[in-house]
Amino acid sequence: MQFLWKYVDDLVGKGLSTWILAQLIFYASAQLVPMALPLAVLLSSIMTLGSLGEHMELTAAKSAGISLQRIMLPVFIAVFFISIFAFFFSNNILPIANLKRNVLIYDIQHQKPTVAIKEGIFFNEIDGFSLRVTRKNEDSNLLYNILVYDHTSGQGDDHIITAAKGSMTQDDKHMALTLHLENGDEYKELAPKKPDQQNYEMYHTSFGSWDKKFDLSRFKLTRTDENFFKDMKQMMNVPQLVHQMDTIGIERDALVKGLHTYVVPYYGNMRTGLDTLKKLPAVTGVNFNLGFRNADDMLRTFTAEEKNKIMERALTQARNIKNYADIVAKQVDFKNSEIVKHEIEIYRKFTLSIACMVLFLIGAPLGSIIRKGGLGWPLFYSIIFFIIYHVTSIIGEKTAEKMVISAPAGMWMATMVLTPIGIFLTYKAANDSKLFDIDSYLRFFKKLRPGRNV
Numbered sequence: 001m002q003f004l005w006k007y008v009d010d011l012v013g014k015g016l017s018t019w020i021l022a023q024l025i026f027y028a029s030a031q032l033v034p035m036a037l038p039l040a041v042l043l044s045s046i047m048t049l050g051s052l053g054e055h056m057e058l059t060a061a062k063s064a065g066i067s068l069q070r071i072m073l074p075v076f077i078a079v080f081f082i083s084i085f086a087f088f089f090s091n092n093i094l095p096i097a098n099l100k101r102n103v104l105i106y107d108i109q110h111q112k113p114t115v116a117i118k119e120g121i122f123f124n125e126i127d128g129f130s131l132r133v134t135r136k137n138e139d140s141n142l143l144y145n146i147l148v149y150d151h152t153s154g155q156g157d158d159h160i161i162t163a164a165k166g167s168m169t170q171d172d173k174h175m176a177l178t179l180h181l182e183n184g185d186e187y188k189e190l191a192p193k194k195p196d197q198q199n200y201e202m203y204h205t206s207f208g209s210w211d212k213k214f215d216l217s218r219f220k221l222t223r224t225d226e227n228f229f230k231d232m233k234q235m236m237n238v239p240q241l242v243h244q245m246d247t248i249g250i251e252r253d254a255l256v257k258g259l260h261t262y263v264v265p266y267y268g269n270m271r272t273g274l275d276t277l278k279k280l281p282a283v284t285g286v287n288f289n290l291g292f293r294n295a296d297d298m299l300r301t302f303t304a305e306e307k308n309k310i311m312e313r314a315l316t317q318a319r320n321i322k323n324y325a326d327i328v329a330k331q332v333d334f335k336n337s338e339i340v341k342h343e344i345e346i347y348r349k350f351t352l353s354i355a356c357m358v359l360f361l362i363g364a365p366l367g368s369i370i371r372k373g374g375l376g377w378p379l380f381y382s383i384i385f386f387i388i389y390h391v392t393s394i395i396g397e398k399t400a401e402k403m404v405i406s407a408p409a410g411m412w413m414a415t416m417v418l419t420p421i422g423i424f425l426t427y428k429a430a431n432d433s434k435l436f437d438i439d440s441y442l443r444f445f446k447k448l449r450p451g452r453n454v
Contacts, residue, residue, distance in 0.1 A: 029098035045363030049374030083353040090349040128152040252335035347411035361422030365429030
């Protein structure tokens with residue numbers, strides 16, 4: 001629903017078929033898998049182990065000498081295969097779904113609205129024509145008081161058609177619209193045959209019946225070539241992302257080398273093949289070969305006019321270097337940002353798989369501790385831990401995009417936060433901890449109450 005409301009303005013009034021809408025929803029639903037799959041693993045593991053604990057099956061298994069880890073092993077193997085499928089889905093299926101969805105949305109956004117003529121309002125979507133009807137009869141599909149402006153000549157309103165009534169029909173493929181007019185008039189101006197003539201000829205024709213056809217090929221949904229969108233990082237798998245990162249890195253290094261090449265001509269002592277320190281000419285009676293302690297000593301050998309020219313030239317060169325360096329710095333920052341975003345997409349494909357396993361390590365021991373099945377408490381705890389996982393993932397990803405922290409640290413932040421919790425819960429569950437037993441906490445505080453033994 002959120003996806004449909006986001007693009008509702010682009011979908012309404014386009015005359016899209018049910019098949020196109022079904023494709024769009026199907027491709028958009030693929031984006032829900034990275035969010036739904038970890039939650040499903042978490043909830044199902046809590047419900048499964050919680051149901052076993054609620055019916056004393058865990059107690060019976062432990063009494064028979066079966067440890068909790070041995071009980072969790074078959075489910076863990078199933079989650080392991082789910083994690084493999086999650087990586088395969090993120091790396092192979094999801095990029096294709098994103099590609100087809102974005103292409104389809106682009107085509108829908110650039111499709112012209114369907115022909116929907118309203119009473120008393122000019123319809124200008126057909127190129128070269130403007131139509132208006134005073135009244136419509138929805139039952140008989142009749143139009144009354146029709147006015148058509150034909151601008152195809154490019155000379156303004158030189159061709160006008162009016163009719164008392166008429167009707168509209170479209171062919172089976174919706175490629176052409178036929179406007180059947182009855183009891184009408186046609187007014188048309190003819191441009192002068194010679195450029196120096198100022199007189200325009202006009203002729204008037206009355207007709208009893210006339211069919212006017214319009215081309216509707218632009219209203220038909222045309223599919224864009226998918227190759228135009230394949231360079232977007234959301235549409236790539238891991239090898240393609242790595243290749244794209246290398247390409248961006250080469251472009252970034254070329255920018256830095258280009259800056260060095262640009263700067264070298266501005267510094268004489270950096271030019272290859274020149275030695276300006278040993279062969280300086282004498283200026284105003286002072287030999288440069290004698291050497292100077294600093295730039296001020298050298299400037300004293302020039303006249304005031306020469307000093308001004310030297311300073312102006314130096315300032316111009318410095319400004320040029322600074323402006324070019326600022327441009328290169330912005331381009332390098334953009335390239336670094338693109339590299340980080342590609343790294344984020346790479347790690348995203350792995351974090352989904354690891355998240356399924358980490359949330360299982362939280363859900364399975366948590367279910368054995370709370371000993372509740374069904375959709376009550378398991379759903380409650382699932383929502384809490386999933387919110388922690390989701391919020392931490394968003395924080396890590398956004399900070400990585402801003403390059404506050406590295407891409408690996410940002411994308412693995414949720415895993416690093418939840419893994420110790422999973423290990424702790426597994427340890428507590430293996431030792432039959434009363435971690436979520438309210439009665440045990442009440443008994444503990446009753447022991448601390450003063451005067452209880454009096």
